[in-house]
Amino acid sequence: MADVQLADVKKTYPGGFTAIHGVSFAVPDGGFCVLVGPSGCGKSTLLRMIAGLETISAGDIRIGERLVNQLEPTERDIAMVFQNYALYPHMSVYDNMAYGLRNLKTPKHEIESRVGEAAQILELDTALLSRKPRQLSGGQRQRVAMGRAIVRKPKVFLFDEPLSNLDAKLRVQMRIEIRRLQRRLQTTTIYVTHDQVEAMTLADMLVVLNAGRTEQIGAPLELYERPATLFVAGFLGSPPMNFLKGMLESPNTVRLDDGTAIACEAGYAAVQRGTRVVAGVRPERALVGPASEGLVMKIDLIEELGVGRLLHGQLAGAPMTVAIGPDQQLPGGEAIGIVIPADAVHLFDAESRKRL
Amino acid sequence: MIENRRFGNLSAHLVLIVGVVIVAFPVYLAVIASTHSADTIANGQLSLLPGGEFVENYRRALFIGTSRTTRALVATMLFNSFVMAMAIALGKIAISLLSAFAIVYFRFPFRKVAFWAIFLTLMVPVEVRIYPTYAIAANLNLLDTYTGLALPLIASATATLLFRQFFMTVPEELTEAAQIDAAGPMRFFRDILLPLSRTNLAALFVILFIYGWNQYLWPLLITTRDDMTTIVIGIKKIVATHDALTEWQLAMATAVLAMLPPVAVVIFMQKLFVKGLIETEK
Numbered sequence: 001m002a003d004v005q006l007a008d009v010k011k012t013y014p015g016g017f018t019a020i021h022g023v024s025f026a027v028p029d030g031g032f033c034v035l036v037g038p039s040g041c042g043k044s045t046l047l048r049m050i051a052g053l054e055t056i057s058a059g060d061i062r063i064g065e066r067l068v069n070q071l072e073p074t075e076r077d078i079a080m081v082f083q084n085y086a087l088y089p090h091m092s093v094y095d096n097m098a099y100g101l102r103n104l105k106t107p108k109h110e111i112e113s114r115v116g117e118a119a120q121i122l123e124l125d126t127a128l129l130s131r132k133p134r135q136l137s138g139g140q141r142q143r144v145a146m147g148r149a150i151v152r153k154p155k156v157f158l159f160d161e162p163l164s165n166l167d168a169k170l171r172v173q174m175r176i177e178i179r180r181l182q183r184r185l186q187t188t189t190i191y192v193t194h195d196q197v198e199a200m201t202l203a204d205m206l207v208v209l210n211a212g213r214t215e216q217i218g219a220p221l222e223l224y225e226r227p228a229t230l231f232v233a234g235f236l237g238s239p240p241m242n243f244l245k246g247m248l249e250s251p252n253t254v255r256l257d258d259g260t261a262i263a264c265e266a267g268y269a270a271v272q273r274g275t276r277v278v279a280g281v282r283p284e285r286a287l288v289g290p291a292s293e294g295l296v297m298k299i300d301l302i303e304e305l306g307v308g309r310l311l312h313g314q315l316a317g318a319p320m321t322v323a324i325g326p327d328q329q330l331p332g333g334e335a336i337g338i339v340i341p342a343d344a345v346h347l348f349d350a351e352s353r354k355r356l
Numbered sequence: 357m358i359e360n361r362r363f364g365n366l367s368a369h370l371v372l373i374v375g376v377v378i379v380a381f382p383v384y385l386a387v388i389a390s391t392h393s394a395d396t397i398a399n400g401q402l403s404l405l406p407g408g409e410f411v412e413n414y415r416r417a418l419f420i421g422t423s424r425t426t427r428a429l430v431a432t433m434l435f436n437s438f439v440m441a442m443a444i445a446l447g448k449i450a451i452s453l454l455s456a457f458a459i460v461y462f463r464f465p466f467r468k469v470a471f472w473a474i475f476l477t478l479m480v481p482v483e484v485r486i487y488p489t490y491a492i493a494a495n496l497n498l499l500d501t502y503t504g505l506a507l508p509l510i511a512s513a514t515a516t517l518l519f520r521q522f523f524m525t526v527p528e529e530l531t532e533a534a535q536i537d538a539a540g541p542m543r544f545f546r547d548i549l550l551p552l553s554r555t556n557l558a559a560l561f562v563i564l565f566i567y568g569w570n571q572y573l574w575p576l577l578i579t580t581r582d583d584m585t586t587i588v589i590g591i592k593k594i595v596a597t598h599d600a601l602t603e604w605q606l607a608m609a610t611a612v613l614a615m616l617p618p619v620a621v622v623i624f625m626q627k628l629f630v631k632g633l634i635e636t637e638k
Contacts, residue, residue, distance in 0.1 A: 053532050074538040086529035090551040100537030
């Protein structure tokens with residue numbers, strides 16, 4: 001058990017390309033930290049630096065107070081689950097799990113009991129232990145890969161997009177299993193994904209990365225409810241937040257670019273009037289009514305999800321998506337009225353792209 | 357190939373059969389000739405059916421020798437050839453595996469130079485460097501030794517390149533997983549890379565064994581003693597005679613015997629070949 005601390009970690013490749021521009025965060029002991037961001041944001045690079053597979057250009061990485069910058073992956077006491085599982089194809093499932101332990105000169109009976117224990121935790125049938133990885137299904141391979149990590153009893157689990165190769169149904173199932181497993185083992189975990197649903201559901205602590213920089217760090221709900229930047233606001237949540245451009249007319253009014261006004265919570269007194277702003281509204285927070293009420297939204301597409309419906313259209317000259325419940329009736333006609341509650345409006349500075 | 361399928365099949369078979377006959381007939385003739393007596397062959401009355409001298413001819417070739425021509429037994433020559441071919445095949449595989457491993461998995465100074473140096477030797481076959489190679493072998497007292505037969509032929513750019521290509525297709529994650537699993541470089545090589553290369557090794561072994569077995573020019577230069585003669589040279593010696601009739605039945609028996617080990621290697625290794633084709637593991 002150990003915490004993981006990153007202090008101003010940087011990665012510059014020999015060619016001069018900087019992948020990570022000084023990232024700092026700390027994962028508490030037993031915490032589940034998810035690094036999330038779009039492709040190429042540096043999240044995998046960062047994970048590989050923690051694992052020791054990638055050198056650190058600047059900054060410190062500590063695992064349980066021990067500086068690991070110069071340590072080999074083995075000496076860092078971590079275990080990693082790879083996206084494509086990286087199981088040794090010529091070894092049986094048992095050998096795959098036992099290989100690392102054997103290399104560490106673990107006594108044979110100890111290996112046996114640990115592999116058996118891991119198989120039990122992961123509900124891997126003992127008959128599977130003698131099979132080769134290619135005889136397993138995707139989900140089973142995933143489990144074996146996790147088993148290989150568990151038997152090491154490492155201080156830290158590192159997951160590199162472990163669910164991306166699974167189909168949608170299995171992904172949801174494995175997501176839950178990973179979370180249960182982590183709760184049960186109480187091992188500090190760092191998990192990389194580009195999928196914001198995975199990120200939201202798994203994390204105790206979410207680190208949103210963009211172009212090698214941290215955008216925001218915090219609990220998932222905190223980030224969802226108070227995104228610090230436009231990027232975080234747009235990245236978390238599905239369907240994503242709607243953005244309406246305008247300017248701050250008074251501490252509690254935003255004049256949108258088409259001339260309509262929306263109210264926001266008072267509290268922007270310190271912000272200069274006339275500042276260009278972006279008002280963010282979550283699709284599920286906008287209220288739908290007849291066209292005579294509120295702002296007019298022209299609908300051009302309705303997506304039926306079963307659990308509800310998504311209305312896509314235009315509002316104040318910007319694309320807008322509104323989510324409504326399955327029972328909610330739509331007023332007739334192509335245009336509907338949208339009422340945006342003042343507390344549903346997130347205001348961002350259009351220039352700095354930061355929350356106001 | 358949908359229309360005229362019957363005609364297409366027929367002509368395809370015909371072409372294949374003609375090809376097989378062209379390739380197989382000389383071999384058949386050699387086998388037949390090795391079962392007749394010297395007189396029958398000398399008369400020019402060789403029938404296409406086996407004769408009755410099979411046991412006698414092979415016994416003489418293997419264990420008695422053709423006293424008038426070569427003074428070595430075919431058994432000795434087979435042994436020499438076998439040692440040489442095995443040494444060349446295994447040596448080439450060992451050297452090229454290790455050099456490919458170094459080139460692909462290690463970042464050392466002049467790595468690119470080393471790679472290109474190996475690559476360039478592709479353009480310099482034994483025949484081109486034969487005089488300096490001979491001089492070196494002679495100065496090292498390697499004439500008429502097994503080491504001398506095999507060593508100069510062991511360095512192989514082709515096999516190195518082949519393994520390099522193969523190693524580059526091994527997913528990087530496997531290397532990283534092994535790194536995390538506390539496997540050092542040599543352990544990774546032994547536990548992961550070698551088993552994964554198994555089918556490649558088998559294929560290469562077959563090719564290199566036959567390459568080694570069929571060496572002619574180098575053994576001709578480096579060996580002068582009769583007991584170091586390889587079988588390919590031996591056939592030549594039996595055929596080329598002075599002041600005596602060539603004992604064709606023995607020459608043919610020797611040729612047939614010379615063919616057997618490569619054939620055996622191919623047949624034995626074929627299983628691994630096919631396995632390698634079916635299994636797509638990595």
